[in-house]
Amino acid sequence: xxxxxxxxxxxxxxxxxxxxxxxxxxxxxxxxxxxxxxxxxxxxxxxxxxxxxxxxxxxxxxxxxxxxxxxxxxxxxxxxxxxxxxxxxxxxxxxxxxxxxxxxxxxxxxxxxxxxxxxxxxxxxxxxxxxxxxxxxxxxxxxxxxxxxxxxxxxxxxxxxxxxxxxxxxxxxxxxxxxxxxxxxxxxxxxxxxxxxxxxxxxxxxxxxxxxxxxxxxxxxxxxxxxxxxxxxxxxxxxxxxxxxxxxxxxxxxxxxxxxxxxxxxxxxxxxxxxxxxxxxxxxxxxxxxxxxxxxxxxxxxxxxxxxxxxxxxxxxxxxxxxxxxxxxxxxxxxxxxxxxxxxxxxxxxxxxxxxxxxxxxxxxxxxxxxxxxxxxxxxxxxxxxxxxxxxxxxxxxxxxxxxxxxxxxxxxxxxxxxxxxxxxxxxxxxxxxxxxxxxxxx
Numbered sequence: 001x002x003x004x005x006x007x008x009x010x011x012x013x014x015x016x017x018x019x020x021x022x023x024x025x026x027x028x029x030x031x032x033x034x035x036x037x038x039x040x041x042x043x044x045x046x047x048x049x050x051x052x053x054x055x056x057x058x059x060x061x062x063x064x065x066x067x068x069x070x071x072x073x074x075x076x077x078x079x080x081x082x083x084x085x086x087x088x089x090x091x092x093x094x095x096x097x098x099x100x101x102x103x104x105x106x107x108x109x110x111x112x113x114x115x116x117x118x119x120x121x122x123x124x125x126x127x128x129x130x131x132x133x134x135x136x137x138x139x140x141x142x143x144x145x146x147x148x149x150x151x152x153x154x155x156x157x158x159x160x161x162x163x164x165x166x167x168x169x170x171x172x173x174x175x176x177x178x179x180x181x182x183x184x185x186x187x188x189x190x191x192x193x194x195x196x197x198x199x200x201x202x203x204x205x206x207x208x209x210x211x212x213x214x215x216x217x218x219x220x221x222x223x224x225x226x227x228x229x230x231x232x233x234x235x236x237x238x239x240x241x242x243x244x245x246x247x248x249x250x251x252x253x254x255x256x257x258x259x260x261x262x263x264x265x266x267x268x269x270x271x272x273x274x275x276x277x278x279x280x281x282x283x284x285x286x287x288x289x290x291x292x293x294x295x296x297x298x299x300x301x302x303x304x305x306x307x308x309x310x311x312x313x314x315x316x317x318x319x320x321x322x323x324x325x326x327x328x329x330x331x332x333x334x335x336x337x338x339x340x341x342x343x344x345x346x347x348x349x350x351x352x353x354x355x356x357x358x359x360x361x362x363x364x365x366x367x368x369x370x371x372x373x374x375x376x377x378x379x380x381x382x383x384x385x386x387x388x389x390x391x392x393x394x395x396x397x398x399x400x401x402x403x404x405x406x407x408x409x410x411x412x413x414x415x416x417x418x419x420x421x422x423x424x425x426x427x428x429x430x431x432x433x434x435x436x437x438x439x440x441x442x443x
Contacts (some may be wrong), residue, residue, distance in 0.1 A: 001213055007442060008389060008416025010037040012096040012118065014044070015072035016099035017423040018065045018135075019093065023107035029190050029422055030113055033434040034443025039118045039418065040104055041177050042097030043087065043161055044072040045110045045125045057395055064094070072097035072265050075168070080160035082153040084130030087161070117286070120178040121158050122147045135182060135330035136200075138193035138218045143182050146191075149270045149298075149386075150199040158270060162277045174278060176308075177287035178203055180297040181263055184328050189225065192297075193218040195263075204262050214259035229333045233341040240348050260296065267298035268307070275307045285389075286311040290374040291381055292350050292429035311382060312418050314391035315374045317405070318365035321352070368401075368408040389413035394433055395424035402432040 011030050018026055030038050059066055074097045081087070087299035090096050090210070097117075105115040106385040116361070127134050127147045133154055135143040147154045165174060184192040196215055204211045225232045230326050239249045273287075278284055286308045295301075301311060316322045318414060329342045336358075343358035355361050371390065378388050390409035394402050409417055419425075419433055437443040 003213055005098040006036060008037055008418075009033065009035045009443070010039055010389065010416065011035040011118075012039045012041075012417035012418060012421040013100075013104075013419070014041045014068075014423060015100035016065070016068055017059075017062070017421075018104050019096065020062050021423075023100075023103040024442055025061075026104060027107045027111065028424055029430050030108070031111060032430060033419065034437045035113065035419070037114045037418075038104060038108060039116045040097070040101050041072045042101050042117045042119060042165070043074045044097070044118070044120045044177075045087065050148060060395075060426045062423060071095050072100070074098050074161075074164065076160070076164050077167075080156075080163055082130075082156050085126055085133065085147075085157040086154055087126055087212065098168060105169075114172065116173045116175050117165050117169060118175040118177060118284070119161055119165065121161065121176065121178065121274075122149060123178045123182075124152070124157075126157075134197075135195040136197040137190075137191045138196055138215045138222070139190050140196070141189045141190075143194055144184050148195050148197050148199060149179070149198065149266050150195065151182075152199075152205055155270060155273050159277045161339060162274055166278065166281050171282055173283045173285055175285050175287055175312075176260045176271075176274060179267060179274075179286075180289065180294065180299050181267075183289075183293070183297060183323055188331070189328070190219075190222050193222065200262075200266070203266070205214045206267055207262070207265075209258050209262055210255070211259060211262070212357065213255035215252065217256055218259075227330060229310045229406050230335075230338045230341055233345045235336070236345050237341075240345075252284060263298035264295075264300040268300070268303045271307045272303055283310075284308040286386075287391075288313050289323075290315050290370075291377045292319060292352075292374060293323055293430075301378060301386075302383065305382040307383035308386050310387050310389055310415065311378065312389040312391045313374055313378045314393075314420065315371040315409075316391070316393035316420070317368050317370045318393055318401070320361070320365055321370060321374070326358075329358065371405060372411045375409060378415075379412065387414070390417045392412040392417055392419055394419045394429050395421065397429065399428055399432040402429050403436055406433065406436045 013026050053409055056291055076087045078086045103118055108115050123146055125145050127145050131142055133151055135146045135148045137143055181194055183192045203213055239245050275284055288294050288311055289297055290313045291301055314322050329339050342359045342392050347354055353367040375390050392405045393411055
């Protein structure tokens with residue numbers, strides 16, 4: 001890829017955006033924003049679609065549909081994949097990721113806009129065809145549609161997707177997403193407590209780690225939260241009330257810390273396998289969770305920074321940083337006082353800037369300062385080995401929200417920004433992003 005000092009401004013789109021609205025419509029939006037890179041989802045068979053109750057994004061200008069799950073399909077070379085893990089072919093032509101990529105690349109080329117394939121790896125419906133490859137939670141149940149990163153079949157599947165993408169499209173960059181363990185929602189808190197499959201047990205044992213101890217501790221925490229969430233929140237707040245109390249608590253939880261570090265090593269190993277496949281042929285850019293969340297999900301950026309040129313944490317402040325925290329709290333208890341206590345615990349644990357009440361949090365999410373805080377933390381963890389791209393939400397925020405998000409992102413002095421996303425943002429929100437960059441002479 002040609003090296004440039006130009007600030008990177010990216011726009012994310014899904015295959016159906018391109019195939020339904022046309023590549024020219026996407027390119028025109030990119031030109032209005034001043035974007036010089038478009039990230040298009042070409043293989044994104046997410047088992048978890050963006051249909052959280054009452055908060056599903058609406059496609060603002062799509063002529064064929066008002067909403068859609070996150071899907072994109074590619075044409076594959078089947079002998080690259082293990083049995084049961086061959087990516088399926090789309091029945092709906094609007095979800096053809098290869099067609100979307102090539103048409104967008106052709107439309108963007110005259111304007112010097114780069115088009116980058118965006119691929120999801122582990123949260124895949126294809127995993128349901130080979131249940132033994134799925135993550136196992138602490139209760140011993142499969143996490144539906146989530147590939148375990150420890151398993152050799154998973155590594156072969158991931159490398160196959162990278163190999164196919166390079167051979168078909170010869171991209172300068174691949175944007176890799178979904179390389180982590182499951183978050184608590186929209187599955188359940190017990191699914192976050194993973195993975196405890198045979199492959200993970202064997203790998204941990206070889207390193208002198210007994211996952212059984214961590215598993216028992218995690219189950220006891222989940223049960224305590226489930227049985228008496230009010231008392232759980234109160235006790236946890238006492239532990240967080242001082243550094244000394246927190247240190248004492250941590251000293252008794254070495255097994256959980258070992259489990260977290262083990263997950264970091266497993267995710268790094270998978271990213272390294274992707275890099276081995278791509279090395280010398282294309283760059284890797286990482287799509288990661290905000291680091292305060294991501295570290296708990298297996299993404300230790302201090303380790304991953306050595307395997308990619310750029311990393312983008314998606315600091316979507318209006319939806320709790322990308323995690324459905326309202327959904328998680330609501331699933332624990334319908335009682336408003338308990339919900340408030342759990343929200344207070346959440347804020348204290350992460351020290352996130354946000355409203356004081358759970359009711360306000362439901363209405364407006366976290367404060368935009370969250371973007372700055374998590375972007376600065378990302379830079380600290382990357383430690384100069386990889387550059388940061390700020391990931392911003394430009395849907396359901398309005399003009400002023402777009403301005404505020406950009407202001408707070410640039411306080412962290414990122415290498416650039418990636419805006420999510422074309423289909424969900426209104427014309428006003430897209431125009432606002434472009435105006436903000438123009439007013440500051442960036443484009």
